[in-house]
Amino acid sequence: MGAACLLSACGGGSGSDTSASTGGSSATAQAGGIKLIKPGKLTTCTNLPYEPFQFKQGADVVGFDVDIVNLAAKKLGVKQDIVDIDFAVIKSGAALNAGKCDVAAAGMTITDERKKNMLFSEPYFDATQALLAKKGTGVKSLDDVKAKGLKLGAQASTTGLDYVKGKGFNPTEYADSPKELLGLQSGQADVIVQDLPVVLTWLKKPEIADKFELVASLDTGEQYGVGMKLGNDALAKVINEEIAKAKSDGTYEQIYVKWFGKKPGELGTS
Numbered sequence: 001m002g003a004a005c006l007l008s009a010c011g012g013g014s015g016s017d018t019s020a021s022t023g024g025s026s027a028t029a030q031a032g033g034i035k036l037i038k039p040g041k042l043t044t045c046t047n048l049p050y051e052p053f054q055f056k057q058g059a060d061v062v063g064f065d066v067d068i069v070n071l072a073a074k075k076l077g078v079k080q081d082i083v084d085i086d087f088a089v090i091k092s093g094a095a096l097n098a099g100k101c102d103v104a105a106a107g108m109t110i111t112d113e114r115k116k117n118m119l120f121s122e123p124y125f126d127a128t129q130a131l132l133a134k135k136g137t138g139v140k141s142l143d144d145v146k147a148k149g150l151k152l153g154a155q156a157s158t159t160g161l162d163y164v165k166g167k168g169f170n171p172t173e174y175a176d177s178p179k180e181l182l183g184l185q186s187g188q189a190d191v192i193v194q195d196l197p198v199v200l201t202w203l204k205k206p207e208i209a210d211k212f213e214l215v216a217s218l219d220t221g222e223q224y225g226v227g228m229k230l231g232n233d234a235l236a237k238v239i240n241e242e243i244a245k246a247k248s249d250g251t252y253e254q255i256y257v258k259w260f261g262k263k264p265g266e267l268g269t270s
Contacts, residue, residue, distance in 0.1 A: 093117030
């Protein structure tokens with residue numbers, strides 16, 4: 001994640017099945033030659049909510065990441081089953097190693113450190129960070145935040161947090177993106193750093209847009225990937241092939257426009 005986060009520390013265990021249960025108690029199952037932890041399902045670990053990448057809409061979990069993983073699920077002839085789990089457990093690879101899920105899709109930035117813990121797909125989203133602040137602060141950059149002595153907030157376990165720490169900040173950390181936004185709204189933080197698409201989604205809500213504004217985009221050069229257990233090359237091959245196919249036949253652009261309202265490369269432009 002760049003963010004990641006991904007994301008709430010609402011604990012593991014709660015799953016949102018996108019299909020009717022197929023039954024079965026086998027620890028592993030075959031789907032197109034791919035070993036899965038549940039029969040008839042591609043189990044995805046994510047961290048809710050992280051709109052527009054993954055969030056609840058009624059009883060279902062929907063979002064950009066959900067649609068991307070569904071490409072592979074369809075190819076395998078199975079349904080996607082989504083498990084909500086703490087982002088720190090996802091990014092460490094622990095959820096995958098413990099057999100909680102086949103894949104991790106949580107707006108998760110590919111980093112060298114995370115590559116030590118999991119196998120990543122090819123990038124499926126070019127990400128960047130953004131600063132959201134109360135209107136009238138006069139902030140246009142992180143330098144302004146420092147110069148004005150303003151309180152900065154960030155989501156725990158995310159690349160956004162790592163980025164601002166690397167710039168010399170010691171921000172207040174919030175367990176998930178909703179708590180981070182609440183910290184800004186309540187005045188605990190004057191400015192927060194979060195993935196740009198998440199900030200743009202927040203600003204679609206009048207009660208937020210009336211009081212807060214996007215003050216800066218931070219070009220961090222991040223890319224999201226789908227995570228898998230180290231060594232799961234067969235599943236990675238399917239996911240990579242489906243992402244590549246979707247990008248070549250226009251399906252990826254359709255999914256992108258559906259969730260971001262812009263074509264790839266246009267996000268953040270007016």
